[in-house]
Amino acid sequence: MKASSLAIWSIKCPRKLLQAATIPNKLLMGPGPSNMTSEINQSLSQPLLGHLHREFLEVMDDVKDGIKYAFQTENPLTFAVSGSGHAGMECALLNLLEPGEKLLVVENGIWGARAADLGKRLNFQVKKVSVPLGQAITLDAFEKAVEDYHPDVVFVCHGESSTGVCQPLEGLGNICRQRNSLFLVDTVASLGATPFAADYFQVDCVYSASQKVLNAPPGLAPISFSPRAQYHHTGLISLNYSLRTALAQLALEGISTSVDRHYKNVHILYSCLEQLGLELYVNRKEWRLPCLTTVTVPERYVAADVVSFMMNKGIEIGGGLGGTAGKVWRIGTYGRNSSVECIERTVHCLQEALEACAGNRK
Amino acid sequence: MKASSLAIWSIKCPRKLLQAATIPNKLLMGPGPSNMTSEINQSLSQPLLGHLHREFLEVMDDVKDGIKYAFQTENPLTFAVSGSGHAGMECALLNLLEPGEKLLVVENGIWGARAADLGKRLNFQVKKVSVPLGQAITLDAFEKAVEDYHPDVVFVCHGESSTGVCQPLEGLGNICRQRNSLFLVDTVASLGATPFAADYFQVDCVYSASQKVLNAPPGLAPISFSPRAQYHHTGLISLNYSLRTALAQLALEGISTSVDRHYKNVHILYSCLEQLGLELYVNRKEWRLPCLTTVTVPERYVAADVVSFMMNKGIEIGGGLGGTAGKVWRIGTYGRNSSVECIERTVHCLQEALEACAGNRK
Numbered sequence: 001m002k003a004s005s006l007a008i009w010s011i012k013c014p015r016k017l018l019q020a021a022t023i024p025n026k027l028l029m030g031p032g033p034s035n036m037t038s039e040i041n042q043s044l045s046q047p048l049l050g051h052l053h054r055e056f057l058e059v060m061d062d063v064k065d066g067i068k069y070a071f072q073t074e075n076p077l078t079f080a081v082s083g084s085g086h087a088g089m090e091c092a093l094l095n096l097l098e099p100g101e102k103l104l105v106v107e108n109g110i111w112g113a114r115a116a117d118l119g120k121r122l123n124f125q126v127k128k129v130s131v132p133l134g135q136a137i138t139l140d141a142f143e144k145a146v147e148d149y150h151p152d153v154v155f156v157c158h159g160e161s162s163t164g165v166c167q168p169l170e171g172l173g174n175i176c177r178q179r180n181s182l183f184l185v186d187t188v189a190s191l192g193a194t195p196f197a198a199d200y201f202q203v204d205c206v207y208s209a210s211q212k213v214l215n216a217p218p219g220l221a222p223i224s225f226s227p228r229a230q231y232h233h234t235g236l237i238s239l240n241y242s243l244r245t246a247l248a249q250l251a252l253e254g255i256s257t258s259v260d261r262h263y264k265n266v267h268i269l270y271s272c273l274e275q276l277g278l279e280l281y282v283n284r285k286e287w288r289l290p291c292l293t294t295v296t297v298p299e300r301y302v303a304a305d306v307v308s309f310m311m312n313k314g315i316e317i318g319g320g321l322g323g324t325a326g327k328v329w330r331i332g333t334y335g336r337n338s339s340v341e342c343i344e345r346t347v348h349c350l351q352e353a354l355e356a357c358a359g360n361r362k
Numbered sequence: 363m364k365a366s367s368l369a370i371w372s373i374k375c376p377r378k379l380l381q382a383a384t385i386p387n388k389l390l391m392g393p394g395p396s397n398m399t400s401e402i403n404q405s406l407s408q409p410l411l412g413h414l415h416r417e418f419l420e421v422m423d424d425v426k427d428g429i430k431y432a433f434q435t436e437n438p439l440t441f442a443v444s445g446s447g448h449a450g451m452e453c454a455l456l457n458l459l460e461p462g463e464k465l466l467v468v469e470n471g472i473w474g475a476r477a478a479d480l481g482k483r484l485n486f487q488v489k490k491v492s493v494p495l496g497q498a499i500t501l502d503a504f505e506k507a508v509e510d511y512h513p514d515v516v517f518v519c520h521g522e523s524s525t526g527v528c529q530p531l532e533g534l535g536n537i538c539r540q541r542n543s544l545f546l547v548d549t550v551a552s553l554g555a556t557p558f559a560a561d562y563f564q565v566d567c568v569y570s571a572s573q574k575v576l577n578a579p580p581g582l583a584p585i586s587f588s589p590r591a592q593y594h595h596t597g598l599i600s601l602n603y604s605l606r607t608a609l610a611q612l613a614l615e616g617i618s619t620s621v622d623r624h625y626k627n628v629h630i631l632y633s634c635l636e637q638l639g640l641e642l643y644v645n646r647k648e649w650r651l652p653c654l655t656t657v658t659v660p661e662r663y664v665a666a667d668v669v670s671f672m673m674n675k676g677i678e679i680g681g682g683l684g685g686t687a688g689k690v691w692r693i694g695t696y697g698r699n700s701s702v703e704c705i706e707r708t709v710h711c712l713q714e715a716l717e718a719c720a721g722n723r724k
Contacts, residue, residue: 003625004618008559011434013613014427021421021606023408036410044406046385048398048579050678059383065376072373082581083445197370217410219444219581244383251375256366263365316412 027337029346030318031161031292032189033211033218034334040216043245059244066247067222070214070255071187071206072197078224081207085188088207088221089115092184095225096153096205099123104151104181106137108167109160110322111186119155127151133323134294136167136287139175146179153182153204159190162321164282164294164330166194173202188212191222192250192335193262193291198224213262213291215335216246246335258335262290265338269293269331272347276354281328291338294320294328302360303329309353315346389699391708392680393523393654394551395573395580396696402578405607421606428609429584432576432617433549433568434559440586443569447550450569450583451477454546457587458515458567461485466513466543468499470529471522472684473548481517489513495685496656498529498649505537515544515566521552524683526644526656526692528556535564550574553584554612554697555624555653560586575624575653577697578608608697620697624652627700631655631693634709638716643690653700656682656690664722665691671715677708 028035049056060079068078081091093115097103100123105116107130119126129145131137137145137156146154154176158167169185176183182204187196192213198206205225211218250258266288270280273295281294297303303319303326310317318330331346390397411418422441430440443453455477459465462485467478469492481488491507493499499507499518508516516538520529531547538545544566549558554575560568567587573580612620628650632642635657643656659665665681665688672679680692693708 003557003621004616006557006618008557008562009434009618010559010562011431011436013431013616014424017424017428017431017606017610017613020610021405021408021417021424023411023417023421025409026411026415028410028412030412033410033412041407041409043383045403046383047387047403048390048395048573049385049388050390050392050395051580053388053673053678055383055385059385062376062379062383066379069373069375069379072371074373083449087445195365195368195370197372200370200372211410218413244379248379248382251379254366254375256368256371259365311415316415 024314027315027342027345029332029337029342030316031321031330031332032209032334034213034215034332034337036217037215037249037336039249040245044217063244063247066244066251067224069251070191070208070222070247071224072255073199073224075198075224080210081221081223082219083221084218085207085209085221088188088209088223089118089186091221091223092205092207092225093118093122093124096182096184097122097124100125101152102127102149103153103155104129104145104149105155106142106157106167107131108136108157108165109133109162109324111157111160111162111188112155113322115155115157115186134163134165134282135284136165139171142172143175146175146181150179151181153184155184155186157186158196159187159194159289159292161189161289161292161330162324164289164292164328165287166190166289168286169196169201176204177202189292190289192255192258193338194289195259210246212332213258213335214246214250259290262333262338265340265343266290266293266333268340269333269343269347272343276347276351281324291332291334293331293333294324295331297327297329300359300361301354301357303327305357305360306350306353309356310349313349313352315349317346317350386676389677389704389707391694391699391704392678393683393692393694394571394696396575396577396694396699398579399577399611399698401611402607406579425606425609428606428613429586431613432553432570432584432609433586434617435561435586437560437586442572443583443585444581445583446580447569447571447583450550450571450585451480451548453583453585454567454569454587455480455484455486458544458546459484459486462487463514464489464511465515465517466491466507466511467517468504468507468519468529469493470498470519470527471495471524471686473519473522473524473550474517475684477517477519477548496525496527496644497646498527501533504534508537508541508543512541513543515546517546517548519548520558521549521556521651521654523551523651523654523692524686526651526654526690527649528552528651530648531558531563538566539564551654552651554617554620555700556651557621572608574694575620575696576608576612624695624700627702627705628652628655628695630702631695631705631709634705638709638713643686653694653696655693655695656686657693659689659691662721662723663716663719665689667719667722668712668715671718672711675711675714677711679708679712
């Protein structure tokens with residue numbers, strides 16, 4: 001048989017595909033992904049292994065230990081889901097609840113809304129307790145909501161990347177435990193930049209993502225919870241190399257030092273933004289994410305114009321998302337991008353953009 | 363605030379994580395993944411971009427064109443699902459059917475069984491038409507099953523990697539179209555090595571995976587079907603670079619030339635296996651996959667011993683899966699691994715293994 005002589009081939013080879021893609025170097029200061037470090041980049045080029053080979057299982061063990069460290073948990077069922085942070089959310093909700101069970105969602109932005117939506121599609125009984133955009137829920141409001149609804153699971157987004165709010169976690173886990181609810185926390189946009197410790201905060205399930213503070217490529221969602229599911233498919237080999245490297249870099253710096261650095265540098269960003277006459281979107285300082293800063297767009301600007309201007313200079317910042325669309329800019333300072341140099345380049349470019357785009361909306 | 367002074371940090375940094383992982387080079391001749399080519403490997407190290415950046419959208423466009431070429435389809439809704447081949451199956455079934463609708467599964471091995479199982483979990487009305495392991499369904503049996511059940515969707519696995527069967531597709535699509543059923547085909551272990559053309563075979567939905575014949579790392583599942591779903595999450599940036607490179611290499615060689623090469627080389631493998639006195643598991647030649655060969659394990663061998671022996675020499679072949687567990691060895695000749703040199707190394711090692719392991723089972 002000579003396949004090339006068959007009548008089935010009618011779609012021609014796309015010529016453009018044969019030219020190598022040119023991928024420019026950009027500074028990714030938006031809500032994510034962030035830039036890879038060179039070590040992580042190099043780790044992607046390790047040779048492939050089968051996902052059940054001893055050497056890969058060792059990489060997975062190291063990744064598991066690294067995630068336990070990053071989450072600060074001794075939870076045995078800790079691993080990386082193959083997929084984006086959203087896959088982490090799906091994995092968590094699918095495994096914690098059965099159809100008909102009760103999910104309470106603290107909605108402080110788009111990720112709470114997304115969890116509630118997903119919960120409805122999965123046929124859970126979903127109740128939302130909403131706080132105004134740019135705010136976090138108080139301990140009292142949280143306690144009342146849990147007491148009133150008796151949920152099986154409570155969902156809280158720690159780092160709400162659509163508003164820049166960092167939800168304080170102290171005391172929430174205890175309330176859940178006393179009411180016999182499971183405490184589920186989304187740390188996609190906060191892990192490694194804000195103080196988080198799953199065991200200390202009495203978190204029953206937590207997930208994050210590889211492409212924010214960890215500086216790995218998107219594709220893996222660290223997750224930790226009690227054993228209730230089994231898994232079988234081809235592991236994302238190369239991504240695990242890079243996640244391993246990302247976690248090693250976090251361990252090398254020390255997680256609390258990493259957190260300190262994010263806090264220290266974001267205050268430099270705050271000062272720079274103030275000097276440009278801009279206002280931060282999150283009023284209460286203790287609610288601000290140190291790795292994702294939301295800036296209120298002044299009246300006379302079209303938010304997207306500034307984003308485009310900066311993108312043309314090779315620097316990405318983000319627009320708003322969900323309820324904050326058009327209202328804020330989102331500046332990410334994830335992992336290695338949380339540096340004075342990156343912040344200065346970004347602010348310098350933002351200043352140029354503000355001058356160029358002033359008055360686009362009267 | 364100084365995070366390092368907080369009381370929350372109790373999990374210590376895992377020391378082993380700080381030592382670089384040593385990943386050996388192995389020849390991956392099992393049922394998948396296969397080895398990356400050096401071009402694909404290098405493409406993984408391109409800098410990250412945001413998944414909505416123009417340059418990445420161009421990569422995605424190229425990937426889309428490349429997948430259309432690989433599937434031989436003009437279907438506009440053609441893209442890569444972020445995930446393994448299994449994610450492709452989930453994406454296909456979730457988007458083609460609603461709960462209560464009828465799914466007919468042709469079961470010729472584990473992947474049909476898996477699709478039926480998944481369909482049941484998704485609350486479809488699932489009916490299986492099973493053929494004995496190592497066989498493909500005939501046109502008559504297929505027509506009768508479709509006529510009797512009036513399914514909304516018919517699932518067929520083109521390359522059944524648990525048995526090595528390549529299901530002939532000629533005529534199946536026409537039967538589905540005449541009965542108003544959608545025709546869904548799994549090409550995870552066949553695409554690029556066997557003649558496949560979605561439009562020609564009247565396939566309504568087809569998915570594959572990146573880590574078999576395409577030689578890319580696992581993590582992306584090419585898929586093509588009519589628009590019924592929407593998608594939003596962080597794209598797997600680096601994996602798309604590598605998939606793009608993989609598709610470019612396929613385009614460069616020409617898909618039919620690639621198919622011819624797989625056929626030509628697998629016949630060399632057949633001859634070598636015969637010389638070793640081994641029998642192929644799939645009797646009918648026209649049902650054999652040219653990229654995944656199943657070999658009947660002779661009486662006096664423990665299948666796993668041979669696999670372990672070879673693995674210790676740095677060459678992976680696979681054992682059976684599902685109904686073929688313990689009964690067959692599975693030798694993958696995917697993409698660049700379909701070469702005389704790779705086959706000779708594998709057969710040479712297999713010969714050594716057979717000599718070393720003879721008589722382990724009497």
